[in-house]
Amino acid sequence: MRKRLMKVLNISLITLVLIVLLFPFFWIVDSSFKSFAEIMRSSPSIIPKEPTLDHYKFIFTFRMASKDFPLNIYNSLRVSLSTMAISTVLAIMGGYGLARYEFKGRDFLSKSMLIVYVLPGVPLLLPVYNLLAHLKLVDSLTGLVLIYTALNTPFSVWLLRAFFDAIPKELEEAASIDGASRIQSFFKVVLPLSLMGIITAAMFVFITTWGEYTFAQMIITSDWKKTVSLGLATYMTDQYIEWGPLLAATTIVVIPVLVLFLPFSGFFVKGLASGALKE
Amino acid sequence: MNRGMLLILPVVILALLITAVPLVNMTYKSLQKTMFGFGKERFIGLENYVNLFTKDEDFLPSLWRSFLWVFENLLVQLTIPMLIALLLQENNLFNRLSRTLVLIPWILPLVVISVVWRWLLEPNIGYVGYLLRSVGLNSPSFFGNKALAFHTLVLINSWHFIPFGTILMLAALSTVPQSLYDAAKVDGAGAFQRFIYITFPMIGRTIWFVALLAFMWSFNTFDLIWLITEGGPADSTLTLPVYIYKLAFKMYNYGKASAASVVSTLILIAVAYAYFKVFSPKKEGTR
Numbered sequence: 001m002r003k004r005l006m007k008v009l010n011i012s013l014i015t016l017v018l019i020v021l022l023f024p025f026f027w028i029v030d031s032s033f034k035s036f037a038e039i040m041r042s043s044p045s046i047i048p049k050e051p052t053l054d055h056y057k058f059i060f061t062f063r064m065a066s067k068d069f070p071l072n073i074y075n076s077l078r079v080s081l082s083t084m085a086i087s088t089v090l091a092i093m094g095g096y097g098l099a100r101y102e103f104k105g106r107d108f109l110s111k112s113m114l115i116v117y118v119l120p121g122v123p124l125l126l127p128v129y130n131l132l133a134h135l136k137l138v139d140s141l142t143g144l145v146l147i148y149t150a151l152n153t154p155f156s157v158w159l160l161r162a163f164f165d166a167i168p169k170e171l172e173e174a175a176s177i178d179g180a181s182r183i184q185s186f187f188k189v190v191l192p193l194s195l196m197g198i199i200t201a202a203m204f205v206f207i208t209t210w211g212e213y214t215f216a217q218m219i220i221t222s223d224w225k226k227t228v229s230l231g232l233a234t235y236m237t238d239q240y241i242e243w244g245p246l247l248a249a250t251t252i253v254v255i256p257v258l259v260l261f262l263p264f265s266g267f268f269v270k271g272l273a274s275g276a277l278k279e
Numbered sequence: 280m281n282r283g284m285l286l287i288l289p290v291v292i293l294a295l296l297i298t299a300v301p302l303v304n305m306t307y308k309s310l311q312k313t314m315f316g317f318g319k320e321r322f323i324g325l326e327n328y329v330n331l332f333t334k335d336e337d338f339l340p341s342l343w344r345s346f347l348w349v350f351e352n353l354l355v356q357l358t359i360p361m362l363i364a365l366l367l368q369e370n371n372l373f374n375r376l377s378r379t380l381v382l383i384p385w386i387l388p389l390v391v392i393s394v395v396w397r398w399l400l401e402p403n404i405g406y407v408g409y410l411l412r413s414v415g416l417n418s419p420s421f422f423g424n425k426a427l428a429f430h431t432l433v434l435i436n437s438w439h440f441i442p443f444g445t446i447l448m449l450a451a452l453s454t455v456p457q458s459l460y461d462a463a464k465v466d467g468a469g470a471f472q473r474f475i476y477i478t479f480p481m482i483g484r485t486i487w488f489v490a491l492l493a494f495m496w497s498f499n500t501f502d503l504i505w506l507i508t509e510g511g512p513a514d515s516t517l518t519l520p521v522y523i524y525k526l527a528f529k530m531y532n533y534g535k536a537s538a539a540s541v542v543s544t545l546i547l548i549a550v551a552y553a554y555f556k557v558f559s560p561k562k563e564g565t566r
Contacts, residue, residue, distance in 0.1 A: 014366050014377050021384050021441065024395045027406060042404055094290040101283020109287060115551045116294045118492060121499030122520035123540030126527045127301030127308075150293040157290050211388025214502050218528075229390045236394060243398075250391045257386050265379045269446050 025254070032056070032247035039243045055248035066223045069249050072231030079141050079227055080209045083148040088202045090153050095160030096186070100169075110161060113154040120151060122214070129218055139221045147219070148209045156201040163197030164190065196267050203261055203268065210257055228253045302544065309537035320534070327538035337514065338539060341522040345498060348433065348518050352497040355437040357490060360444030365474070367445070368452050378449065385442035393506035396435050397422070422508050425515040432516055436503055440496065444489055451485035452478065484558060491554045495547055519543050 031039050032055055034048045059069040098110050120128075128147060129138070137143030167190055175185035191198075213229040220226055226234070232253065235246035261268075309327050311320040331338045363381065367374045384392070400421040402408045408418030421431045455478055463473050501520040504510065510517035510525065517525075523543065527536035 010366055010369075011373060014363075014374070017363055017366070018377060018380055021381060021438065024392075024399060024438075025383050025387060027399065028391070028395050040404055043409055044404075044406060090289050090293070094287040097283040097286025101281055101286070103281040103283050106283070109291065111555055112294070113290075115548070116298050118495035118499075118551070119544065119547055120297060121543075122501045122523050123305065123543045124297065124301045125524070126533065126536060126540070127304040128297060130304055131296070131300055147297065150297040153290050154294050157287070207386050211386075211390065213388065213390050213506075229388050232388070232390045232394070241394075246394065250394070254387060254391065258383070261382070261386055262379050265382055266375065268382075269378060269449060 028247050028254075029251050032244070032251045036244050039247070055244035056252075059245050059249050059252070067231075067234050068224070068226075069231055069245075069252075071224060072226050072228045073252070075141060075225060076210060076227040076229075079144050079148065080206050082145045083152065083209045084202050084206045086145070087149045087153045087156055087205045088198060090149070091156030091160050091201055092198065094153070094157040096164050096190070098157065098161045099164035110158065113158040113161075117151075117155040117158070125214065125218055128215070132219060138219060139225065141220075141225055141227075143219055144216060144227070147215050148205075148212065151215075152205045152208055156205060159201050159204070160194070160197055163194040167193050196270065199264060200268050203264060207257055207261060211253070302541075305537045305540050305544070307537075308533055309541050311534050313532050313534040323534075327534045328542075331535065331538055331542070335535070337517065337522055340514070341517050341519050342542075344429075344517060345519040348429075348500070349494055349497045351430070351433045352436055352440070352500075353490060353493055355433065356440050356444050356493045356497070357486065359437065360441050360448045360489070361486070363441070363445045364448035364452055367449060378446075381445055382442045384439055387439075389439075389502040390506060392435065392439055393503055397507055400431065423512055425513050428508055428512060428516050432504055432507060435507070436497065436500055439503070440493060444493065447485060447489050447492075448482075451482040454485075455481045487554070487558055491551070494550060498543075498547060498550075 030046065030048065031044075033051045033053070035050055035052050035054070038044070038049055063070065094113075098106060132138050132143045132147070135143070135146075137146060171189050171193075172182075172185045175189050176182065180188060211229055212227075213233075216227050216230055217233070220230060228249075232246065232249055235242045235249065308320075310322055310324060312323040312326065313320060367378055367381070387395075399405045399407050402418040402420050405418070407421075411418045419427055422428050459477050459481075460473055463477055468476065499520055500518070501524060504516050504518060504521050505524065508516045510521040519539065520543070523536055523539045526532050526539060
């Protein structure tokens with residue numbers, strides 16, 4: 001009896017937590033199907049009275065130079081996927097190097113990776129801008145990829161090192177006795193065993209770059225190079241917010257991340273448990 | 280050069296490119312006097328720093344506000360994720376699904392977060408205002424009120440961080456062997472006692488790790504504040520990063536902005552250093 005009661009209490013508390021955490025997102029998706037008049041009502045209803053797809057049609061058909069949502073998505077996909085690919089390859093190399101080779105300063109490097117990940121913020125904006133200006137990469141998606149890769153790879157290295165550490169060296173040694181080269185045994189033994197960690201690291205990079213705003217707004221100035229965060233910002237000006245298109249666009253921006261991420265989120269939890277927390 | 284070093288080299292170069300190079304640049308600029316309009320910058324030693332600490336009316340208050348901001352955020356971001364993690368600890372279908380859903384606030388872009396909260400909390404058309412009115416209360420102006428804006432932002436920032444904190448806490452909880460709980464149960468320990476005497480000591484380190492991440496993230500919080508209040512009303516949410524941004528990109532005072540940036544970076548490095556000094560594992564072979 002008491003156990004039952006605890007269980008009911010537990011489930012209702014979790015439900016309450018979920019409502020608080022999820023309501024804002026639900027509200028965006030929900031309202032994106034409402035007419036403009038209904039969005040603006042001071043006594044809103046949960047279920048749209050007259051569901052409409054107008055806002056979605058609008059963002060995909062009404063394209064102009066300064067507001068081009070499909071182009072924003074295309075740009076963001078290019079940036080996020082490139083960053084994810086480059087960063088993951090570099091992180092695999094780095095993580096493996098830290099895990100399997102002994103060298104002076106290895107521990108220091110390993111720790112620095114975490115510091116480098118949490119350190120940058122507004123203080124670095126200006127100098128990073130100067131640096132990009134030096135490299136002639138201001139207002140370029142390549143510049144953005146460079147910055148994102150630099151910002152995110154250290155964390156991935158840190159995460160992957162722990163994964164590689166967890167794989168017994170003996171497995172690789174066994175493979176090399178069978179005649180496999182170091183590279184072969186890496187691809188045949190280490191890679192499959194650490195796939196979960198690699199996926200975790202890659203997803204982490206994709207998600208953080210997909211919605212990044214601060215660096216993007218500083219580096220990108222041309223309308224046709226804007227990424228999704230900047231695209232969303234074009235629907236909001238100081239005087240006026242275009243709620244309908246903004247909500248529809250937001251929904252479209254978030255859905256792919258959810259689709260990509262949620263099925264793997266179990267791995268993500270496990271990945272962090274075995275990776276990030278292991279010391 | 281060892282092959283391991285070679286493998287890590289690209290990452291090190293990238294990391295230096297966005298930390299060491301900017302830091303040097305920043306330090307150099309912080310020693311220069313910014314000339315507005317034309318004219319060359321010139322070396323003025325520590326004058327920018329002296330000005331910040333003695334003459335600047337906004338610097339010290341914003342620094343103080345930043346510490347307050349971090350403190351309030353840590354308070355929320357360490358307790359709530361722990362509680363949620365405890366609720367979700369048992370492995371069943373409902374909990375597995377919930378663990379996935381809990382992540383959603385964390386993967387929303389910050390632009391979206393700022394917009395939706397501004398909207399939800401708007402006194403006239405916001406849903407929160409509507410809920411308050413329906414129980415007979417007046418909705419305050421959350422971001423127009425000096426006293427409220429700061430705390431409201433803390434809650435929104437925490438709302439964003441909670442998923443990540445929860446995941447880390449869950450991961451930590453999963454490292455406590457079940458056998459310990461079973462043994463304690465046999466000895467007649469209640470749930471609360473089990474938490475205090477088993478869980479807490481075993482995951483203490485993780486809590487400190489989450490605290491470090493939360494500290495650094497909160498100390499650096501910029502997008503959220505900028506997008507919602509721009510540091511207002513009446514500077515009540517003007518934390519250090521927001522002030523630095525204003526100095527650099529609104530007042531174009533690069534010298535002063537750089538000096539403030541150096542101070543901010545030094546604080547974070549000091550915190551990270553202290554963390555690793557205290558918590559790094561005693562020398563035992565590999566790490």
